[in-house]
Amino acid sequence: MLKKITNYFVIPFAICVILVTALFPEKTVDMTNFSTEGLELNYTVSEDIALLATNETMDHNISYDRYFPYLGKSYLGFREALAFKESQGNYFTVNDLGYLGKYQFGAETLKLLGVYNPQFFLYTPELQEKAFLANSERNKWILRKDISRFVGKEIHGITVTESGILAAAHLAGPGSVKKFLRSFGEYNFSDAYGTSISSYMKRFSGYDTSFIKPNQKAKANL
Template sequence: MKRWIGFILHLAMVVILTSFVSYTAPVKVDVKIPNSLIVSGNEETKVMFQPAAYVEEMQNPPFVGTAYNGFKEALAFKESQGRYDVVNTLGYMGKYQFGAGTLKLLGVYNATNFLNDPVLQERAFEANVARNKWILRRYIKLYNGKKIRGTEITESGIIAAAHLAGAGNVKKYLRSYGNDDVADAYGSNISYYMRKFSGFDICSIPQKKNAKI
């Protein structure tokens, strides 16, 4: 009996050991890597997305105060991300996205010179602020401090909205208490500009009738 037990145990050990060493030999497959995916030891790997800090910077303009300088830089960032050389799909030009018609009113007739001259663009924006302040002077006095659709109306908001949609449309918006809310081709409307650019102090720019460069 002991002999049979020993034989069975020996046989079981052989079966177990055989199961561990039984395997299928791997098949070797040659894989050709495209040259575009091969990176040498001296080559830098390019990252195809922007770092989070850069994305955040592009979404939010740098804060430069609530006076005129802060106002114009915030508006410029919304219009063109602050770039002087931008021309959009509708032909609006420069850091502040001026149309050709407005530029002519301000005394600028050469678009190429305008795009290549940052000083000229800054002067054009200041002249346009002074011009819109004159055109909207009564509306600024009458509506400043009031609320329309939850937004406090301020001088800077009115002037920013005039830059977007023209002084005439701003008058209609104020007279209608927000019912006539004009939007540009990209969807930005007067009420949004009233809210986004509210509360800047732009008193350093005096109102001026027919302001030109």
């Protein structure tokens, strides 16, 4: 009985499918009507975001291999390279001298930038990024005449570049960089760890820091 009922429904359904297929055959798509001509389809990954392996000797004279995002000589490349040197890019670190965060800011420098709560600063990455840019803008304004005068010249075998000057100012302050440049390298300040202005001038040379605009009153505001 069940078999007869099944046949009663299945057979007419099959006939309907056959009729629909016969009356409405599948239309063949003519692919010649479709083209990607004129569309921007260049998705090749550039060198700026490729992973680059380097073998680098750090200040403690231990050589090792490490991988990091290669950002080229852009402002981001400058910022991240400097951050890696300062703290290995760690927002939440404090060194044994009390310098804070990814870029190792001192409390007095933060006050100049309008930041009066070091604890809040340490746990607010966005504020740290704004502080780095504001400090760079302030230093670029202070050093604007020296940048104009010395960029392209050689001091003790180091070609002076704007990014090298700004990196050295981050390390030692703009006043010390003025003394270095105007003494043609005779005054070469080193920090408590022995890192000198000339080493930063060389290490961070040639980056594009045109994104940083001179600003005497730059502040780090959220």
